[in-house]
Amino acid sequence: MAHSGVNNDRGELRIHENLDELKTDLADYIAEVSEAAVKERGVFAVALSGGSLISLMGKLCEAPYNKTVDWSKWHIFWADERLVPKNHSDSNYKLAKDGLFSKVPIVPSHVHSINDSVSAEEAADGYMFVIRQLVKTRLVSVSDVSDCPKFDLILLGMGPDGHVASLFPNHSALKETNEWISLITDSSTPPPERITFTLPVINSASNVAIVATGEIKAEAVHLAINNVEPDRxxxxxxxxQPAQGKLVWFLDKQAASKLDGFRISE
Structure with a gap:
């Protein structure tokens, strides 16, 4: 069996025997969400994060996905970005460009990246402006519960500390309720300056996927899904916790190893 799928109040858990199966299932999932959005709205607005996520999406560049996905309808955003030049090795844009959309026929003007030639504040304001304009034209949907942009899919990795996008534990950005974008100047991992979607935007998406692999993530996966220590x-x-959308976790068995009742069908 390729994976075990379990639904609980923390979303759908897809637990995979190995990375290859996870990558295939993730590509299938993204292709399905893309197809549904294009059918419904004529476009697919997807936000990416950095880290290992892009390499785990790599099968999208291979057959059959490179031919079957309607790449011309994709509009790409970033759930977070490091405020470095676009050709810098820390840039999430560079990671995604090198690993994904230089290999498939995505329209260059549909890639909505951060302006890397202005100050951090101006970059955050400029990115917010772009998203506001695209919400006005409904290229990005709008949530009917929060007035936030409603992305078709937000793809997130997760750090060993449980951070997603550039929202770190105990950071004041976690309490943001009005703004769509937070400027982070004191990231606990370098580089220090980043911009990130806020929780209201993440939780307004139609679909959110959190992808976590490796034993180093097992404790954070356990705490995030099993919700074991209420005082913590x-x-x-x-x-x-998407208000009206769906949350799916893509895990390998190492990342899932500390989950309550964990087992995988052989």
């Missing part, structure tokens, strides 16, 4: 401050990943 919530991990950022625990606070991902």
């Amino acid at each position: 401050p919530s991990l950022p990943a625990q606070l991902v």
Whole structure:
């Protein structure tokens, strides 16, 4: 069996025997969500994060997905970005460009990246402006419960500390309720300056996927999904709770190894 799928109040858990199966299932999932959005709205607005996520999406560049996905309808955003030049090795844009959309026929003007030639504040304001304009034209949907943008899909990795996007444990950005974008100047991992979607935007999406692999993530996965210590401050990943959308976790068996009742069908 490729994976075990379990639904609980923390979303759908898809637990995979190995990385190859996870990558295939993730590509299938993204292709399905893309197809449904294009059918319904004529476009697919997807927000990416950095880290290992892009390499785990790599099968999208291979057959059959490179031909069957309607790449011309994709509009790409970033759930978070490091405020470095676009050709810098820390840039999430560079990671995604090199690993994904230089290999498939995505329309260059549909890639909504951060302006890397202005100050951090101006970059955050400029990105917010772009998203506001695209919400006005309904290229990005709008949530009917929060007035936030409603992305078709937000893809997130998760750090060993339970951070998602650039929302770190105990950071004041977790309490943001009005703004769509937070400027982070003191990231606990370098580089220090980043912009990130806020929780209201993440939780307004139609679909959110959190992808976590490896034993180093097992404790954070356990805390985020099993919700075991009510007195402990919530991990950022625990606070991902789409109001009207669907949350799916893509895990390998190492990342899932500390989950309550964990087992995988052979």
